[in-house]
Amino acid sequence: MEKVTLTPNGEKYLVLEADCITPDNFAGKTLEQIADMTVWEGNTTHRLGKFFDIGGKTGATATETAIVVNGNVPRVKYIGSKMTDGAILCKGDVDMYLGAWMKGGSILCKGSADAFAGIQMEGGDLVIEGNAGNYLGAAYRGDWRGMKGGNILVKGNAGNDLGEYMIGGTITIMGNVTFNAGIHAGRDVKSKEPGGRIIIHGIADARVGAQMVRGTIFVLGGVKTMMPGFTANGTEEVELDGKKMMFSVFNGDRAEAGKGTLYVKA
Amino acid sequence: MSANPITPKNEILIKNGFVFDPLNGVKGDVKDIAVQNGKIVEPSKLSTKAKVIDAKGKIVMPGGVDIHTHVAGPKVNVGRMFRPEDKLHDTMTTRTSLLRSGGGFSVPSTFETAYRYAKLGYTFVNEAAMPPLLARHTHEEIHDTPIIDQSAFTLLGNNWLVMEYIKKNQPENLDAYVAWMLKATKGSAVKIVNPGGTEAWGWGKNCTDIDDPVPYFDVTPKEIIQGLAASNERLGLPHSIHLHGNNLGHPGNYTTTLKTMALTEGITTNKKSGRTQNIHFTHTQFNSYGGTKWGDMVSKADAIADYVNSHDHITIDVGFVTLDETTTMTADGPFEFSLSTTNHLKWGNLDVELETGSGVVPFVYDPKNSVFGRQWAVGLELALLVKDPMKCFLTTDHPNAGPFTRYPVITSWLMSKKARDDKMATLHRWVPEKTKIAEISREMSMYEIAQMTRAGPAKALGMSKTKGHLGIGADADVSIYDLNLKTTDVTKNPEAIVKAFGSAAYTIKAGEVVVKDGEVVAVDVPKFTIWTDADNFNNKEVTNDIVEKFLKYYSLTLNNYPVQENYAPHQQVIKAGPLAGGN
């Protein structure tokens, strides 16, 4: 894989929308062409090169292209959005929409990501070593079709509404989450399909699996407030990451005639 | 009309095109069309300064006429409001010095609606359902839809006073009220949607059979339809009643449809405006199903087509299903609720006091689904089995069965069996097995398409004096498509139809070029709201009844009800009723 490096050069901005930063867009381009790509700051356009020093080499295709964002960019949005292949490494924080609508490839963020990371993702791997914001792997506003495939791993905590309307794929949070994890999960999943998987190692606040229809949610650290629409159905031993653990099994959300399963570690 | 100084801006000579003008019997002849001051004139009348468009090898037609679409009004706006995702992957228009921004795949914003219709070569579009209480909103949206002429049909089929006058058998009162309502709402025609059923929905009920009585009012859909049809003909309104039939969208409903269509057989049609039908049955595809449930649903398009073929008092439009993700929106409140319980998607419902109601639900017509595939076939069967395209018009009940941007691809299905077969090969195997579409070999001609999309609708609307044709005196609304039928066999290359008709070479509206090579080049052209004034009654009883309804039931006062002039600043009024020497 060839690697392109974007190093923030200290030029100030309020917030940047940088949908151009994807292996698909960079593949086959020269560094000059990349520097000339457009980023938006409000209603003004700038060259990407105004804010980043561009180095390295591009691959001929997305598959062969890796991008390194060589610094902390907590105000740069849309990195990796809609990418189909290739790799992105972010060496600090990033803003919203990291990997939104991605279809493949991999993104590793060493810092934290803001809201809407991985929304309506279809494939690929998204790893956030810090915290994730709200609406991780969720659906776009108004849409009833959320994440379809791929894997999201967050080593820190996540916010609310993760996996909203989830259809497939896996979301793993090593830390805690706030409320509405897995809300509306499986709304658009056909009856024979399993739906998505959410695994929360830490504690979930409230409304886990609210209005869920299909899919599976695991909470290992405990749920502070359970949804009333879930029925308790005994216990089950399930193996996760090679370890066998005992879970209380809940099915619901009955308010939606839901057939989702919520495993809470016993 | 005052004489405008004749400048090249006002004069266009379209030379050498293949002209399809069914109302004047022109079947693809090479003919010159001359435009002057917004009207079609004799070419000899033009000065030497006329702009010349060389349409050699191109098709020239009157501007398209959409007889039934939902593009302006409160329920359309609900569709926009509650579907941000309808904009998500749509190509939105970015603001330019000429164009306003906007978009929406199935429910575009108003400016975008105009741009998209104009690019298809359409110049006259009829908003099919205007709730009278909210007519002001409809007209404001019409005002924010540039370029295209529009009219709006006034919903009357669930109206309290209409039902009371029919129940009490007071035809003179009904006539006066209908005329007053058209004037108060600046509507062009009488629209009836699920008669009685949407009023019954106020009680959680419906009227699925034409003999089902409406709660409290104790009239039946049959009586409402016949009562309003008779009134329509007495008033001599330009269009006939425009009916969305009861029992829409349910397997087995074709029997209701046939019974409904026969209701006005005995009513004498008032042919003053040029139309020959006294009932227009809309989006008939949705009412042409046999079977008992979705599993065994079959097409009964042949039975419906047989009826239409053998009766001259009726016209229909199809409502083709295009197999897209779209948004349904109708004044058939109970039907929309049942859709939402079927597909579990968000549902907007509105009751309009004393008058009507509506429902809005997104809908995904999955091409792989056997039911939707059969619906696709039903629409095509209907159009191909009805022999006279002057009786059967091209619509998708936009956006209910699909967005109007699909008209070109529908045209290709009608003109090319190969296009139908290619599409069918991607659908569920039950489509050829449980419908007759595979057996139909008819391929419509360009003349017939012009009948289905221009001549027929204009005539049925009673507006064929100025719309839907290119004879002398017609409005200068012209569309030119880059398709040479002499060198392209469209039956084998249906994509050529989609390309040409999706992106007009020229669209001319009121004598000005608005689209060139598929791009909008002008927006500030004369645009008219067309409505029907049949009101010259001095009916004290009706006036008292109206005043009483407002005092007792309406939540606003009578003087705030009629649409004021400034809401429709560009009116074209058609006179009917006592103002036109009738009734």
Next chain:
Amino acid sequence: MIRTASAPCCTLGEVENSGADPIIYENCSQVRTWQSGFLPLAMDFSRGDARYNPEGETAADEDILRRQECDAALVIASYPDAHFPVSSMKYYAQIPTIRIDPHETPTTDIVGVEEVLKKVKEIRAEKNGQ
């Protein structure tokens, strides 16, 4: 009836229950929806077409102000100081603000742009023949 124009360079924020005339508020909602395609909350016109994502990205109160993503504010007949979260108002108090309002409100103390209000009064006075 107020007709709102699209504003290509700013995010339109809607203040619910802002004290603005509810009838005008409701009418504005409808107009902006049919013109742009979106619910008239939290619309972002900065890139020349309407984009929409309230409660997360484009809403004026929590998103734009709290994240300090703007450098000025234009407030029309609304009272954000009475209704927006304190975290967004802290930033609001620091940036230049233009207020268009026929009335004096407590906000004018924060904002300090009185010329517009004076002008409105003058226009009104002229109209009323004073």
